[in-house]
Amino acid sequence: MRAFVxxxxxxxxxxxxxxTMVGPMVSFKGVRPDFSIIALVVLGLAAGxxxxxxxxxVLGLVQDxxxxxxxxxxxxxxxxxxFGLGRLRGRLVYCMPLVEGVVILLAVLAxxxxxxLVQSRLGDEAFLVPFVTQALPTALYSGLVGxxxxxxxxxxxxxxxxx
Amino acid sequence: MRREAVTPSTRDRTLALIVCTVLALTLMLLxxxxxxxxxxxxxxxLTAPYWxxxxxxxxxxxxxxxxxxxxxxxxxxxxxxxxxxxxxRDMERLAGPALEAGFTGDLVPCRVVMRQSARFxxxxxxxxxxxxxxxxxxxxxSRLGYLGRLKTVISPxxxxxxxxxxxxxxxxxxxxxxxxxxxxxxxxxRFVVEMVGRDEDVQAGEMVITSGVAxxxxxxxxxxxxxxxxxxxxxxxxxxxxxxxxxVFMDIGISPLATCDFNETVFVVMPLAPAGPAVGTGRx
Numbered sequence: 240m241r242a243f244v245x246x247x248x249x250x251x252x253x254x255x256x257x258x259t260m261v262g263p264m265v266s267f268k269g270v271r272p273d274f275s276i277i278a279l280v281v282l283g284l285a286a287g288x289x290x291x292x293x294x295x296x297v298l299g300l301v302q303d304x305x306x307x308x309x310x311x312x313x314x315x316x317x318x319x320x321x322f323g324l325g326r327l328r329g330r331l332v333y334c335m336p337l338v339e340g341v342v343i344l345l346a347v348l349a350x351x352x353x354x355x356l357v358q359s360r361l362g363d364e365a366f367l368v369p370f371v372t373q374a375l376p377t378a379l380y381s382g383l384v385g386x387x388x389x390x391x392x393x394x395x396x397x398x399x400x401x402x
Numbered sequence: 403m404r405r406e407a408v409t410p411s412t413r414d415r416t417l418a419l420i421v422c423t424v425l426a427l428t429l430m431l432l433x434x435x436x437x438x439x440x441x442x443x444x445x446x447x448l449t450a451p452y453w454x455x456x457x458x459x460x461x462x463x464x465x466x467x468x469x470x471x472x473x474x475x476x477x478x479x480x481x482x483x484x485x486x487x488x489x490x491r492d493m494e495r496l497a498g499p500a501l502e503a504g505f506t507g508d509l510v511p512c513r514v515v516m517r518q519s520a521r522f523x524x525x526x527x528x529x530x531x532x533x534x535x536x537x538x539x540x541x542x543x544s545r546l547g548y549l550g551r552l553k554t555v556i557s558p559x560x561x562x563x564x565x566x567x568x569x570x571x572x573x574x575x576x577x578x579x580x581x582x583x584x585x586x587x588x589x590x591x592r593f594v595v596e597m598v599g600r601d602e603d604v605q606a607g608e609m610v611i612t613s614g615v616a617x618x619x620x621x622x623x624x625x626x627x628x629x630x631x632x633x634x635x636x637x638x639x640x641x642x643x644x645x646x647x648x649x650v651f652m653d654i655g656i657s658p659l660a661t662c663d664f665n666e667t668v669f670v671v672m673p674l675a676p677a678g679p680a681v682g683t684g685r686x
Contacts, residue, residue, distance in 0.1 A: 259456075287409070287410070287415075288418075288419075289410040289414055289415045289418050292415065292419050292422055293418055293422065296422035296426065299426070300429075300444070301448055301449060303429070304441050304444055304445040304448060307437055307438040307441030307442065308434075308438070310429045310430065310432070310437045310438075310440065311425075311426040311427065311430035311431075311432075311437075312426075312430055314422070315423060315427065315430065318419065318422040318423055318426055319419075319423070322415070325415070
């Protein structure tokens with residue numbers, strides 16, 4: 240029970256504080272780390288696919304509320320992302336910052352790929368330009384910033400290899 | 403073992419995925435207006451409390467900034483009005499045209515970020531919202547009156563202020579009713595004005611202001627120049643004034659007007675131009 244509370248507190252904190260407070264401060268030319276996905280990676284690796292699926296859905300839904308025209312899209316993307324990340328739990332080489340960074344990078348890319356495909360309605364320009372100018376730099380930045388966050392989670396005893 | 407007990411089965415995981423996916427797709431497939439209405443209703447529950455708090459805090463910060471600016475403006479106007487009245491009085495008592503009626507400069511609003519909890523605090527730390535090119539010995543006032551002066555500059559944003567209650571503090575003061583000069587010093591838990599002759603006219607309740615005459619400090623002539631506090635900042639009122647038979651000078655106690663007991667904006671008095679070397683040394 241204590242681990243459950245700790246994990247949930249941590250990922251909510253990462254998503255909330257990261258997106259609302261840290262994100263704007265570390266924003267570089269409009270590109271900032273996607274803390275919601277970093278939080279989802281932490282949740283997925285720490286708790287598995289069921290909590291990550293539900294957490295991803297809630298997180299995406301909250302983000303969708305700021306953009307009602309696409310209500311449900313972020314929820315859908317993050318639901319599947321959470322499920323996939325949860326499936327990775329126990330199958331990764333732990334304590335390898337490079338692995339964690341790559342997981343975050345790929346998670347952001349996968350999320351943005353689906354999101355932009357739906358948002359652009361499969362239009363070339365509407366998909367490619369934001370994918371190259373926004374999604375790729377965001378994925379790289381998130382991968383860099385996410386590593387210390389995941390390491391902190393590991394230090395806090397939330398990520399354990401034996402899980 | 404305990405962890406295994408709460409590990410969900412594959413069926414549970416798949417069920418959660420299906421439910422969440424169906425919910426998300428349902429939301430996506432809602433007609434345009436209905437989707438926005440649903441988002442609005444959900445937002446009232448899920449995100450409205452956060453946005454309310456955040457907007458409230460932003461408004462508070464904005465209000466605080468505006469309040470600071472207004473207080474600065476008000477303090478400036480009050481000082482100018484006092485200076486005008488003082489100039490009038492100076493003319494009436496023929497004090498001479500060289501006497502400065504009040505300060506000419508600018509006020510930098512600052513927030514008190516640290517102070518001693520002791521009843522008789524001797525220092526406070528202040529922080530300005532914008533970088534300031536400040537230097538030691540600049541006067542610090544509140545809307546009520548003189549507080550002290552900058553002691554140590556930490557950065558363009560932060561500095562420590564020596565309050566009037568600091569043990570070695572001395573300040574040239576004036577009784578504006580008569581133009582009489584004296585030196586204000588803290589003594590234990592009270593403030594006294596020294597160097598006022600026993601036959602002078604000082605009455606309880608009258609105002610004491612800064613005189614603009616620099617007190618002589620022991621650390622050299624340089625601080626003598628820079629330590630000059632402009633004339634006209636209210637310091638306090640005379641609490642008692644007596645002339646003991648065995649003393650050459652009057653025994654004058656004053657009640658300071660400004661205190662640091664309240665969380666309020668304080669102002670650093672910045673000169674408009676670099677201070678010149680001329681410092682008054684006696685009665686005008």
